[in-house]
Amino acid sequence: MKKNLLVIEDEHSVAKQLRWGLAKEYDITIASDVDHAKPLLASGAFPVATMDLGLPPYPDSPEQGFALLEGAATFAPHTKVIVITGNAEQTNAVKAISLGAADFCAKPIDLKLLKIILDRTFTIHALEEENRRLQRQACQTGSLCGMLGVSPAMSKVFELLKRAGSTTYPVLITGSTGTGKEMAAKAVHALSARAEKPMVIVNCGAIPENLLESELFGHEKGAFTGAANRQIGKFEQADRGTIFLDEVGELPLAMQVKLLRTIQESTIERLGGKRTLSLDVRVIAATNVNLEDAVTAGTFRGDLFYRLNVVPLHIPDLQQRPEDVLPLAHRFLAEEVESQQRGQMSFSLTALAAMSAHRWPGNVRELQNSIRRALATTVDKVITPADMGMEEMAAERGDQTLFTLKAAREKAEINSVRQALGLSGNNISQAAKLLGVSRPTLHDLLKKHDLKVNC
Numbered sequence: 001m002k003k004n005l006l007v008i009e010d011e012h013s014v015a016k017q018l019r020w021g022l023a024k025e026y027d028i029t030i031a032s033d034v035d036h037a038k039p040l041l042a043s044g045a046f047p048v049a050t051m052d053l054g055l056p057p058y059p060d061s062p063e064q065g066f067a068l069l070e071g072a073a074t075f076a077p078h079t080k081v082i083v084i085t086g087n088a089e090q091t092n093a094v095k096a097i098s099l100g101a102a103d104f105c106a107k108p109i110d111l112k113l114l115k116i117i118l119d120r121t122f123t124i125h126a127l128e129e130e131n132r133r134l135q136r137q138a139c140q141t142g143s144l145c146g147m148l149g150v151s152p153a154m155s156k157v158f159e160l161l162k163r164a165g166s167t168t169y170p171v172l173i174t175g176s177t178g179t180g181k182e183m184a185a186k187a188v189h190a191l192s193a194r195a196e197k198p199m200v201i202v203n204c205g206a207i208p209e210n211l212l213e214s215e216l217f218g219h220e221k222g223a224f225t226g227a228a229n230r231q232i233g234k235f236e237q238a239d240r241g242t243i244f245l246d247e248v249g250e251l252p253l254a255m256q257v258k259l260l261r262t263i264q265e266s267t268i269e270r271l272g273g274k275r276t277l278s279l280d281v282r283v284i285a286a287t288n289v290n291l292e293d294a295v296t297a298g299t300f301r302g303d304l305f306y307r308l309n310v311v312p313l314h315i316p317d318l319q320q321r322p323e324d325v326l327p328l329a330h331r332f333l334a335e336e337v338e339s340q341q342r343g344q345m346s347f348s349l350t351a352l353a354a355m356s357a358h359r360w361p362g363n364v365r366e367l368q369n370s371i372r373r374a375l376a377t378t379v380d381k382v383i384t385p386a387d388m389g390m391e392e393m394a395a396e397r398g399d400q401t402l403f404t405l406k407a408a409r410e411k412a413e414i415n416s417v418r419q420a421l422g423l424s425g426n427n428i429s430q431a432a433k434l435l436g437v438s439r440p441t442l443h444d445l446l447k448k449h450d451l452k453v454n455c
Contacts (some may be wrong), residue, residue: 004029005048007019007028008051050081080103083105098211161191165190177288200241245283323422332371346382347383351383374387417445
């Protein structure tokens with residue numbers, strides 16, 4: 001389908017030239033003055049618009065164009081405006097950019113150049129629109145690129161992920177084992193302009209030291225005994241995309257030197273090769289050890305640490321975001337039940353209480369594996385703490401949470417409300433529907449149990 005393009009131009013001959021020259025790629029609408037252009041811009045139907053600064057009633061002055069451009073930031077904030085200006089009007093072009101114009105093209109118009117500018121501008125708009133869609137999704141569902149979190153801590157992580165995705169700088173993801181560092185790396189890649197390019201994952205701690213250089217940078221035929229053919233390394237496979245170096249702290253010092261050189265110079269040499277290859281690779285690294293301590297201890301190079309740590313991103317432990325435990329548990333149960341074809345299953349009240357009380361030292365991975373264990377050990381439709389290996393936790397919490405019928409009811413209300421809020425992304429209307437109550441009733445329950453709603 002053709003893309004919608006708004007051309008704001010009062011000179012009939014120029015408008016006709018643009019329609020003739022661009023009609024093959026774009027569905028063009030012409031606006032000859034500000035009154036005609038404003039509602040079209042405000043409609044949101046045009047991702048991109050071209051605008052001549054000289055518009056009626058003062059076509060020889062940029063006054064009307066500047067005013068429209070400045071106003072468009074309010075009533076058409078997502079439309080990208082390309083300013084059409086004369087060769088001798090460099091000052092006007094600079095001012096237009098400062099007012100929010102995406103680009104400019106000089107008169108007389110070079111259609112080839114304008115097509116390049118338009119193509120690039122439409123691409124930028126599409127990327128920004130996708131980011132806005134993901135942001136809306138994160139707020140509505142508490143998820144981002146497969147990651148789930150309704151807690152304030154994860155809301156901050158999601159914001160950092162989106163910012164990291166908008167850059168090409170190296171990212172260093174830190175966090176305990178099982179917190180989801182690889183998922184965070186995949187989210188950064190998915191949110192970046194490289195999303196359609198490959199993401200290559202390397203577990204630095206799982207590759208024998210004598211094979212690391214060949215794995216990362218490749219080798220030529222005959223480079224060493226057993227090298228019967230040329231092998232393309234992980235960095236080369238990730239060209240124009242992203243490489244994720246998991247457990248980067250496990251790299252030996254000799255390999256750290258070579259990795260540093262690759263990041264600094266954006267080049268590699270295959271083992272046994274004579275050619276230097278230029279690459280365009282975005283580096284994301286992850287570690288569960290404190291690299292600053294490793295630098296002090298002399299086991300990790302300080303210069304490499306600073307190269308990797310341009311955009312730091314820390315994933316908190318599950319115990320630091322308790323609001324996420326039950327939404328995650330329900331998601332994992334739904335996914336596992338579907339994959340194992342087990343039909344409808346649910347957690348018992350005591351299982352919910354035990355999961356809420358547990359500190360989860362193994363983080364999200366431990367929670368997921370506990371649910372898998374339950375499915376492997378029970379044929380019942382309701383999962384109990386015993387099924388998850390959490391009998392002691394349930395016993396410890398039993399007197400506090402289920403000693404009286406009143407306490408049991410209150411605990412059930414709190415858990416149900418939290419689950420509904422988690423599943424609905426803190427949307428009050430949707431949560432009320434899930435609970436089968438009215439919005440005022442849900443507000444009363446939130447007030448009764450002093451539950452906060454975060455988005």
